[in-house]
Amino acid sequence: MSTLDIENVSKFYGTMAAVDQFSLNVRAGEMVALLGPSGCGKTTTLRMIAGFVAASRGDIKVSGRSIVDLPPHKRNMGIVFQNYALFPHLTAAANIGFGLEMRGIGRAEASRRVDEMLALVKLDGLADRLPRQLSGGQQQRVALARALAIRPDIVLLDEPLSNLDASLRSEVARDIRILQREHGFTTIMVTHDQDEAMAMGDRLVVMKDGRIQQTGDQEDLYERPETAFVASFIGRSNLIEGHVDGQRNFAFGGEQPLLLSSDRRSGPATMALRPERLALRAGREAGKLTGTVVVGVYLGAVVEHAVQIAPDKRIVVRQASEPGNRLCLPPGSEVSIDWDGSAERVFEAS
Amino acid sequence: MTLAAATPLPSDRREKGHLAAASALLTPATAVVAVMLVAPLLLLLRMSFNRFDPTKLMVEAATAENYTRFFGDAYYTDVMITTVVVALSSTAFCLLFGFPIAYRLARWQSRWKNAVMLLMVLPLFVSSTVRSIGWMVLFSHGGVINLAATSLGLGTMTLMQTTTGVIIGIISINLPYMILTLQSVVEGIDENLEQAAESLGAAPARAFWRIVWPMALPGTMIAAVLCFILAMNAFATPVLIGGPRFHMMAPLLYWEFTANNNWPFASALALILMTTTLVMTVLANKLILGRQARA
Numbered sequence: 001m002s003t004l005d006i007e008n009v010s011k012f013y014g015t016m017a018a019v020d021q022f023s024l025n026v027r028a029g030e031m032v033a034l035l036g037p038s039g040c041g042k043t044t045t046l047r048m049i050a051g052f053v054a055a056s057r058g059d060i061k062v063s064g065r066s067i068v069d070l071p072p073h074k075r076n077m078g079i080v081f082q083n084y085a086l087f088p089h090l091t092a093a094a095n096i097g098f099g100l101e102m103r104g105i106g107r108a109e110a111s112r113r114v115d116e117m118l119a120l121v122k123l124d125g126l127a128d129r130l131p132r133q134l135s136g137g138q139q140q141r142v143a144l145a146r147a148l149a150i151r152p153d154i155v156l157l158d159e160p161l162s163n164l165d166a167s168l169r170s171e172v173a174r175d176i177r178i179l180q181r182e183h184g185f186t187t188i189m190v191t192h193d194q195d196e197a198m199a200m201g202d203r204l205v206v207m208k209d210g211r212i213q214q215t216g217d218q219e220d221l222y223e224r225p226e227t228a229f230v231a232s233f234i235g236r237s238n239l240i241e242g243h244v245d246g247q248r249n250f251a252f253g254g255e256q257p258l259l260l261s262s263d264r265r266s267g268p269a270t271m272a273l274r275p276e277r278l279a280l281r282a283g284r285e286a287g288k289l290t291g292t293v294v295v296g297v298y299l300g301a302v303v304e305h306a307v308q309i310a311p312d313k314r315i316v317v318r319q320a321s322e323p324g325n326r327l328c329l330p331p332g333s334e335v336s337i338d339w340d341g342s343a344e345r346v347f348e349a350s
Numbered sequence: 351m352t353l354a355a356a357t358p359l360p361s362d363r364r365e366k367g368h369l370a371a372a373s374a375l376l377t378p379a380t381a382v383v384a385v386m387l388v389a390p391l392l393l394l395l396r397m398s399f400n401r402f403d404p405t406k407l408m409v410e411a412a413t414a415e416n417y418t419r420f421f422g423d424a425y426y427t428d429v430m431i432t433t434v435v436v437a438l439s440s441t442a443f444c445l446l447f448g449f450p451i452a453y454r455l456a457r458w459q460s461r462w463k464n465a466v467m468l469l470m471v472l473p474l475f476v477s478s479t480v481r482s483i484g485w486m487v488l489f490s491h492g493g494v495i496n497l498a499a500t501s502l503g504l505g506t507m508t509l510m511q512t513t514t515g516v517i518i519g520i521i522s523i524n525l526p527y528m529i530l531t532l533q534s535v536v537e538g539i540d541e542n543l544e545q546a547a548e549s550l551g552a553a554p555a556r557a558f559w560r561i562v563w564p565m566a567l568p569g570t571m572i573a574a575v576l577c578f579i580l581a582m583n584a585f586a587t588p589v590l591i592g593g594p595r596f597h598m599m600a601p602l603l604y605w606e607f608t609a610n611n612n613w614p615f616a617s618a619l620a621l622i623l624m625t626t627t628l629v630m631t632v633l634a635n636k637l638i639l640g641r642q643a644r645a
Contacts, residue, residue: 072548079549085542099550
């Protein structure tokens with residue numbers, strides 16, 4: 001399998017940058033997920049790799065060779081489209097064999113490889129079905145087999161799970177992941193769903209407004225987010241906006257400023273706190289923050305409290321439930337909230 | 351409906367109620383079709399077996415002489431052949447010119463698209479008679495095309511009273527129908543399919559012929575049949591551009607009906623024209639779509 005190097009790629013529509021200075025090096029056999037809200041540029045990036053959109057600037061290399069000047073049909077990319085884009089007038093086998101036919105591979109060899117692909121995606125026996133005679137999950141597997149049949153340099157998956165029933169998603173995600181690991185195809189996947197990205201990617205690239213916010217593995221993004229956006233987009237975070245003064249004080253509109261666990265530059269800043277890294281205690285004694293319970297909800301495995309910490313600021317605290325222990329506090333209870341210094345992320349406003 | 355709602359009925363009986371309501375709603379439309387279309391056609395069929403008498407005009411009879419007259423006289427069969435040739439070639443050219451335009455339009459993403467679509471529809475607001483007269487201005491002896499041709503030293507270009515002229519006139523009238531129909535056909539084909547084909551190694555032209563064309567074929571047949579029927583029954587264009595010595599079926603029929611008052615023969619002509627159009631349409635569909643289904 002091949003490596004993929006994207007170097008400073010930008011795409012402008014007029015003066016608007018849909019993708020701005022995107023750089024990413026993908027190792028052979030690696031699966032990278034591009035993650036972000038709609039309009040963040042992830043799909044445009046994928047389409048630039050595929051060749052459907054011309055990059056305004058920058059270079060894209062497959063195993064060191066630049067491909068930006070190649071038309072899509074010479075790029076050897078295996079693409080699974082969001083809506084699968086199966087050819088409705090061709091059978092599953094003909095769909096899978098289409099790329100082989102275009103490459104002029106002989107009938108016998110092609111049919112052997114189609115069978116191999118059908119077996120790989122566990123669709124043996126459905127070779128002669130038309131796409132409309134297949135279920136959504138089966139269609140998706142045909143699309144995957146069609147993309148893999150050409151032995152592509154890079155596999156591109158566009159929102160691979162979004163058209164599937166919720167009940168199928170985790171199963172399909174796992175199947176794709178196992179297939180990808182076993183055969184080691186270098187893969188780029190695009191998704192707006194963080195669970196999907198977390199479950200499938202070796203590394204994740206979080207994008208917003210055409211720019212990369214952060215690149216890293218699941219733990220990097222969750223434990224060490226570099227921007228407030230990443231902190232809130234990956235998992236849940238309580239974002240508290242405020243101001244750092246010369247000392248370690250963080251003023252956010254509460255009764256008294258918070259004492260930060262490390263020195264920060266003075267100026268406006270946003271603090272991010274994961275709900276499950278916070279400890280809640282009844283009473284107003286020890287704790288970095290004090291507040292009043294707005295509502296407590298028992299959710300089985302966890303108990304969540306919404307706590308008013310300032311006239312216009314509520315945060316959520318999530319704790320593991322313990323049997324027999326009344327953790328759910330009534331509204332109006334005075335509480336204190338504490339956390340370990342490592343759980344605290346402060347982002348200086350840019 | 352109100353009854354069904356008031357008294358709870360078993361579901362199959364309720365379904366029957368719905369069916370009854372549906373057939374009741376269809377009755378007026380069926381009646382209109384029967385009275386306005388089927389009855390006149392039957393009348394036409396009956397008339398085509400009557401005899402024509404110069405003094406008594408239509409005489410009740412049961413004779414096939416109108417049909418034998420048509421098929422026995424080379425003059426009439428030649429008119430039919432001209433009509434079919436003009437209709438087929440104008441349809442072929444409409445398809446040739448129309449498909450690329452329709453394809454571009456369908457795949458075009460621009461704020462001007464609606465304006466261009468309007469331009470495409472605009473000719474339909476002008477009657478075919480007026481448009482044929484426009485062509486006459488271009489084609490006639492002192493007309494624009496001839497003046498241009500002679501001043502460029504190309505000699506005279508005769509299009510007035512020629513088959514080519516008539517075909518050009520019919521193309522100009524039918525092309526908007528072709529483009530509008532094909533445009534919606536192409537828009538119904540997911541653009542991702544072409545991109546999928548390209549990503550699998552098909553050059554754009556190959557992706558078109560392997561994917562877009564077979565998917566567009568049924569809709570294209572409909573567009574072609576529409577143009578063919580319009581051309582088979584063209585009246586104003588052959589009369590105005592073709593002139594007195596150029597004959598197609600619709601003007602011939604009109605002539606027999608009004609000038610000669612020969613209703614029986616005109617009825618036979620009408621039925622022959624209709625049957626020919628119908629048979630050719632069905633045959634083309636069977637041949638082209640049938641072959642595709644086997645492929």
